Amino acid sequence: MHIVVTIKQVPDTNEVRIDKKTGTLIREGVPAIMNPEDKHALEAALCIREELGDVKVTVLSMGPPQAGNTLMEALCLGADEAFLACDKAFAGADTLATAYTLAMALKKIAPVDLVLCGSQAIDGDTAQVGPQIAECLGIPQITYAERIKASEKSVEVESGFGAVRRRVSADLPALVTVGKAINRPRYKTMKGIAAAFRDKGVQLLTSQDIKVNPGRIGLTGSPTSVKKTFVPELGRAGRIIDGGPETLSLGIIHTLEAENLLPKS
C-alpha cells in the first residue's frame, strides 16, 4: 500500500504580525513550520503503516527550495520518501493551480492508494486544496476525518460535525482530509533524525518532470485574484448595566438572551 501525505510549509502564525498598511503577513524573520494539520495527516499515515505493516509513506509538497526543510522534518518523523515540486513556473499559484500541480506530481509518483491531506493550512485557511486534488485525479474524497480505518482495498472514515457524526467508506484510491482531533502527532526521535540525514533525502520535481499543462500552473493557472486582505478591527463595545442586585442580574440575563449567548433550555 502506498500512502502519500501532502505537506505545506507555512509561517508560524503564533509569531506572525500583520502589516497594517498593506494588510499582508510580515514573513521576515518568522520561523517556517509544517502546517499543523498536515502533521496530523502524517501521523495518521504512520499509524496506518504500523497497523498494516506493508505500507510505504511518501510526503509531497509544492514550494520554494526551503520547503525541503519541512519535508526533511517529515522524513525525521518517519516518512519513507519525500518529493518537492519546485519550479519558478509554479510560483504565484492559487489553490486550484496548487491542487493541479500536486495532482500531476501524484500521477508521476503513482501508483498511489491513499492521499492524506491536512484539512486546511493555517496561513490561507481555505480547505480547498485537498478536495481539488481529488477532483483533478477523479478519485473519491472524504473530508475532516477524525478516525481512519484503512485496509488494502478501502478506507472507512469517521468525521464529526458538532452533534452529528458521519461514517463513510470509499474504495481505494481515495483522498482523505484530516483534522486535528484525529490523533496526537509523535515527537521526532534522535534515531529518526540520524536515519533521515544519513539514508533519506528530498527529491525535486520540476514542471518538466511532472508534465504539466503550462496554462494551469503558477500565476497563469490561477483564476483567483485577491482584492484585499485585512484584519478586521474589533473594538470593544462595552455596555454598563446599572441598578441593584435584581435589576443587575436580570439585565445581564436579558442581554445574553438577546445576543443568543445562553443555551436554549
Add this chain to the structure above:
Amino acid sequence: MSLSYQLDEKHEMVRAAVREFAECEIRPVAGALEEKEAFSVSLTRQMGEIGLFGMIVPEHLGGQGLDYVSYIIAVEEIARIDGSQAATVAAGNSLGLSPIYYFGTLEQQQRYLPELCRGDALMGFGLTEANAGSDAGASKTRAVKDGDDWILNGSKIFITNAATPITRGTIIQAVTGSDSRGKPEHTCFVVENGTPGYTATPMKHKLMWRASNTAEISLSDVRVSRDAVLGQPGDGFKQMLSTLDRGRLSIAAMGLGCAQGAYEAALKYANERVQFGRPISKQQVISFKLADMAMKIELARNFLYRACWLADQHQPFGKEAAMAKLYCSEIAKEVADEAVQIHGGYGLMKEYDVERFYRDQRLLQIGEGTSEVLRMVISRAIGC
C-alpha cells in the same frame, strides 16, 4: 581549511526536536517536580523514547548514532527549560553509559547499553567521596582480590542517578593497589543494585536540581566477579579523567542552556514590565544588562561547540573542555543573577522560572571540577 559558523541542518533539527519536547513535556511540570523533590520515572522514560540517552553510541549497540555536537545541543535545550531533567540526561549519557561504551568489554556493552540507551535504566558514576572531592586520587574505597572475585569496601557521595527506581547500578572507582612509585592504582567496577552489602540512598534537601536524583553509596564487603571490572584493572584513574573531560562538555551545555533560559525570561519580562511609563527594556540600564547577557551567551555557545567539534574530530579537547565548562558555568551565574535583578522582587518568587535558574546554576561551578580545579587544569595545559 574552511571555516563555517553555521550549524548544519541535522543539528538544527536536533535542536528543534528537543526544544519542542522540552517546551511541551518538561516546562509544564518542571516547577512542581522541583518543589516536591520528585524524580520522575515517566518523564525519564519519555526522554528515553525520543532518544535522549545514548546519543553518541552507535546504533548497533543500542544508541542513536549521533555526534557530540548533537548531544550537547540536546542538553543545552533541556537545560534551557529545566536543570533537573538536564542533569538526569547529562549524567545518564556522560557519566552513566559513556564509560561502558568507551572502556567496557563487549559483554558489558551488550549487557548494559541497550536498556541504558532506551532510558529504561540509569547508571551512576561513583567517584566522589566524603574526603575525596577535588583531590579525587585520595579516594579511600578499596577493592581486594579474592580468587576470581573482588571485595569492595568504602563509600561514595553526591552520585547522580544512583538511587532512582530504575537505576541498574553504579560504576565504582576503587583503589586496587599501588604502582612502583607508590601512587595508588585505581580500578572501576560496575556494581549492580541488589548486590549484597551495596546500598544507594537518595540525598534530599538540595539547593538545586531538586528533581534529579543524587545518592550516597555504602559498600560493605561487596563481592563482585572479575566480569564487573570496567576494561582492565588499574585503568580506573585514566578512565575517570577521560570521562570527566567529556562530562565537562555536558556541564558546559547545562550552563549555556541555563543562561539562555534565564536570559529569555528576563528579556520577555523586561519588555512587559512597565515602570516610569515605559517597558523597563527601554531603560538603558536594563537594556545594557540584556545586551551583555546576549553577548556572553553567544561567546559561550561558539566556544562550546568548537570544543565539541574537536571531540567529534578525535582531536585533543581536554583544555577546551575545561575552558568551556569554566566559562559557561560562570556566565550562567552572571546571567541568572542579572535575570533575577531585572525581575526585581518577582525574581525572588517561585512563580517565576528565574528563581529556579538562579539556584540551578550554582552547582555548575562545583560539579565535575570546581572553577578552581579547572583553572588549575587550564594553567597546566598552557605551560604554567
